Amino acid sequence: xxxxxxxLLLGDVHVGNEVPSLSYDVTxxxxxxxxxxxxxxxxxxxxxxxAVERNxxxxxxxxxxxxxxxxxxxxxxxxGPTGRLGRLGFAMRSPVFPGETMQIRGTVTxxxxxxTGCGWVELDFVLSVDGxxxxxxxxxxxxxxxxxxxxxxxxxxxxKP
Amino acid sequence: xTDTTVPDSVASMIGVLQYEEEAEFPVERGYFWxxxxxxxxxxxxxxxxxxxxxxxxxxxxxxxxxxxxxxxxHWAPGRDEPKVPLQVHFDMKEAFGLPEAIMSDYVMTxxxxxxxxxRITGGQKLVSVSDVKSARxxxxxxxxxxxxxxxxxxxxxGVETWTGxxxxxxxxxxxxxx
Numbered sequence: 001x002x003x004x005x006x007x008l009l010l011g012d013v014h015v016g017n018e019v020p021s022l023s024y025d026v027t028x029x030x031x032x033x034x035x036x037x038x039x040x041x042x043x044x045x046x047x048x049x050x051a052v053e054r055n056x057x058x059x060x061x062x063x064x065x066x067x068x069x070x071x072x073x074x075x076x077x078x079x080g081p082t083g084r085l086g087r088l089g090f091a092m093r094s095p096v097f098p099g100e101t102m103q104i105r106g107t108v109t110x111x112x113x114x115x116t117g118c119g120w121v122e123l124d125f126v127l128s129v130d131g132x133x134x135x136x137x138x139x140x141x142x143x144x145x146x147x148x149x150x151x152x153x154x155x156x157x158x159x160k161p
Numbered sequence: 162x163t164d165t166t167v168p169d170s171v172a173s174m175i176g177v178l179q180y181e182e183e184a185e186f187p188v189e190r191g192y193f194w195x196x197x198x199x200x201x202x203x204x205x206x207x208x209x210x211x212x213x214x215x216x217x218x219x220x221x222x223x224x225x226x227x228x229x230x231x232x233x234x235h236w237a238p239g240r241d242e243p244k245v246p247l248q249v250h251f252d253m254k255e256a257f258g259l260p261e262a263i264m265s266d267y268v269m270t271x272x273x274x275x276x277x278x279x280r281i282t283g284g285q286k287l288v289s290v291s292d293v294k295s296a297r298x299x300x301x302x303x304x305x306x307x308x309x310x311x312x313x314x315x316x317x318x319g320v321e322t323w324t325g326x327x328x329x330x331x332x333x334x335x336x337x338x339x
Binding site for chain 2: 024030033034036037038039040041064065066068069070071072073076077081082084085086087088089090091150152155159161
């Protein structure tokens with residue numbers, strides 16, 4: 001590869017490592033952009049009155065695709081572009097509203113190489129507001145084992161997410 | 162509710178791909194940027210053609226926007242009512258007469274990259290149904306549904322796994338399913 005970006009390599013990562021945290025001030029625009037970016041047109045993600053009167057919450061709130069987008073960014077800000085997500089999962093326990101500052105923190109839970117030679121890192125993450133968890137989840141991401149390795153080149157039986 | 166068995170009509174659905182349907186539009190690159198912009202995701206893979214060419218042989222979609230390709234337009238000619246996503250979830254509510262439901266967990270598994278111009282087809286598969294369980298919100302059943310996404314060549318590009326809990330509140334003995 002000729003990219004000048006120094007990728008995170010499997011050997012750089014160890015169980016217990018903390019992933020650099022991501023802090024973000026959520027606005028109404030954040031909520032609307034996140035919902036429409038994922039083609040979620042449901043009104044509780046753009047219509048304040050609907051959210052309050054029909055959902056019984058205090059404002060519009062981040063939808064699934066908005067949170068997924070932030071979780072993907074959280075992982076690949078750390079790995080760089082050679083990091084290739086194999087799996088991403090989460091549960092939204094309580095809503096995230098405009099005016100709140102969300103913080104995503106993560107910890108490496110496993111580092112492994114599969115039987116095809118693909119390097120995998122697994123991590124758990126928590127999205128919290130003022131220290132209180134709102135969503136929890138995990139990711140499995142392939143990272144290069146050497147500077148010349150490229151997880152994106154894997155197909156078929158050589159890709160086991 | 163004391164029934165812990167799964168009726169044959171539901172058991173026969175387990176593992177069967179249903180509601181296969183092609184997305185309403187081909188994958189387009191403008192959506193990549195909208196999605197990345199929403200999370201301020203500056204991954205050069207989605208913004209820099211040279212990086213995309215070098216790493217992936219050309220542009221690819223952000224993996225986590227998998228479901229976006231299959232979400233219907235808010236309106237389309239000839240459509241009087243919005244389409245219901247994840248129909249199997251509503252089938253389960255109906256089958257068990259459970260008026261309420263929540264989604265408890267969501268996992269995406271990513272296979273071949275999604276690329277501009279791809280025509281994505283989605284299909285839903287009931288994976289499992291639990292016995293009757295009691296939770297904080299009420300009594301009901303958990304079910305797991307996979308949504309499989311394939312491109313125009315039939316290659317698997319991703320699977321969404323949803324865990325739902327259909328339930329009845331303690332005071333909701335005879336309320337109709339909705």
